Amino acid sequence: MSELVPERRKCRALDGWEFDVLDFAAAGEPRGVVLCLHAMMVDRRTFWREGRASLVDVLVGAGLRVLVPDLRGHGESGPTVSEGGTWNYDELVDDIGTFVDFAVEITGGAAPVSIVGHSLGGHATLAYLGKTPDPRVGRLVLLGANIWGGPWEPRRLRLALKRAGTRVSDLLMRPFGKMPVRSMRMGTTDESFEYWKDLRRFILKGRWESRDGLDYYAGMGSIEAEVLQVISAGDKLLGRPEDGISFLEPLGDRRTLLHLGTPEAPGVLADLRPDHMQMVTRAESAPLWEEIARWLVRGGRGLLSPPCL
Numbered sequence: 001m002s003e004l005v006p007e008r009r010k011c012r013a014l015d016g017w018e019f020d021v022l023d024f025a026a027a028g029e030p031r032g033v034v035l036c037l038h039a040m041m042v043d044r045r046t047f048w049r050e051g052r053a054s055l056v057d058v059l060v061g062a063g064l065r066v067l068v069p070d071l072r073g074h075g076e077s078g079p080t081v082s083e084g085g086t087w088n089y090d091e092l093v094d095d096i097g098t099f100v101d102f103a104v105e106i107t108g109g110a111a112p113v114s115i116v117g118h119s120l121g122g123h124a125t126l127a128y129l130g131k132t133p134d135p136r137v138g139r140l141v142l143l144g145a146n147i148w149g150g151p152w153e154p155r156r157l158r159l160a161l162k163r164a165g166t167r168v169s170d171l172l173m174r175p176f177g178k179m180p181v182r183s184m185r186m187g188t189t190d191e192s193f194e195y196w197k198d199l200r201r202f203i204l205k206g207r208w209e210s211r212d213g214l215d216y217y218a219g220m221g222s223i224e225a226e227v228l229q230v231i232s233a234g235d236k237l238l239g240r241p242e243d244g245i246s247f248l249e250p251l252g253d254r255r256t257l258l259h260l261g262t263p264e265a266p267g268v269l270a271d272l273r274p275d276h277m278q279m280v281t282r283a284e285s286a287p288l289w290e291e292i293a294r295w296l297v298r299g300g301r302g303l304l305s306p307p308c309l
Contacts, residue, residue: 002050002057006068011102013072013095017087020076021102022048024056024066031063031297033107034114035099037121039144039277040195041179041187043075044068046118046280053283055116055292062293064114067103071095071121074189081178081190089198090210092120096128104136112138114296118280119144119238127208130219139299141228141292143279144239146247149203150217154242166203170196220250227251228295230288233261234273256295258303260288266303 006022013019022044036047036056047068048056059066070077072087072095079085096115103113113136117125122145129137146152149162173179179191202208208217229251231244241259248255259265261273268287279285291303 002048002052002054004048004050004057004060006048009102009106011069011098013091013098015091017072017091017095018077019069019072019095019098021067021069021099023106024048024060024068026063026065027061028063030065030107030111032111032114033065033067033103034059034116034296035103036066036068037096037099037115037117037125038068038071038074038280039119039121040191041181041189042277043189044070045075045188046277047116053286055280055285055289058286058289058293059116059296062297064293064296065107067099067106069099073192081192086192086194088192088194088211089124092124092195093127093131093210093216096125097132097134100134100136109136112136114139114141116141116292116296117143117145119276121145123147126220126223127210127216129223129225130216130221131210131214133222133224135224137225139228139296140225141230141296142248143230144232144235144244144276145229146239146244147202147208147217148199148238148243149206150208150247151206152243152246152249154246163204166200170200217250220248223251223254225254226299227255228258228292229255230258230260230279230292232272232274232276232279233259234278235276238276256303258291266291 006024009021009023011019038044038046048054056066073085115125122142153159178193179196181187181190209215231241274285
């Protein structure tokens with residue numbers, strides 16, 4: 001059970017949007033700083049909630065200072081949709097630079113910044129690093145982080161089904177003027193309809209690009225950070241393993257692949273099969289969290305085996 005007591009901080013984007021950030025001091029001498037960026041339709045509580053075991057606890061215990069913001073329009077970084085907030089995908093991408101600036105500022109640039117990105121938090125970080133080479137980011141952990149239903153979807157029938165489902169979802173969402181996540185019981189945070197329009201474009205046009213035509217996917221080839229990609233055999237929808245593997249091929253040998261629930265995974269991780277959210281929300285994923293902490297502290301490249309006894 002988490003007994004951490006974070007300090008709440010604020011940082012601000014260039015357009016004036018204010019973010020609420022939880023700042024967790026490292027246990028002992030700091031060995032680096034890590035940004036934890038959450039998925040869409042939720043908020044930062046997936047990474048840390050008082051009284052619950054979490055990835056943040058493990059990272060702090062490994063000597064890492066951890067910063068956990070609520071993304072734009074989520075949690076305490078409102079206004080939320082119900083409060084009149086609206087945002088698009090490109091703004092979320094640009095916000096990654098704001099978070100990196102903040103991490104460097106409060107640590108004095110003493111160590112490279114690492115990022116743990118779950119789903120949206122991960123692929124938005126890839127988009128940012130692809131368009132804005134940033135040597136301050138040395139390591140990146142991606143948890144189920146791939147764009148859904150683009151040309152990297154290896155099965156044509158499944159791609160057709162995803163596109164059909166997207167068109168139906170669009171018809172259902174338009175009357176609400178938002179992604180009514182809470183009403184559909186798909187998460188805790190409604191999403192802006194402008195953001196949904198961007199996701200719809202990615203899926204239907206098969207191109208992951210900004211509103212002004214910048215190809216985010218093409219930019220991945222210029223990313224210099226070391227990347228640990230975590231996918232799970234238990235993720236049957238948003239981060240299916242074959243989709244994720246194909247999506248990150250442009251990273252080449254900068255990527256270390258950890259495929260949970262397969263014989264290739266080290267130690268007990270070969271039997272761990274969390275779904276998309278359970279990678280960060282279930283205490284049973286603690287062996288994964290420990291492996292992530294070791295990978296970050298050691299400095300990337302490869303996996304440790306076994307991850308725990």
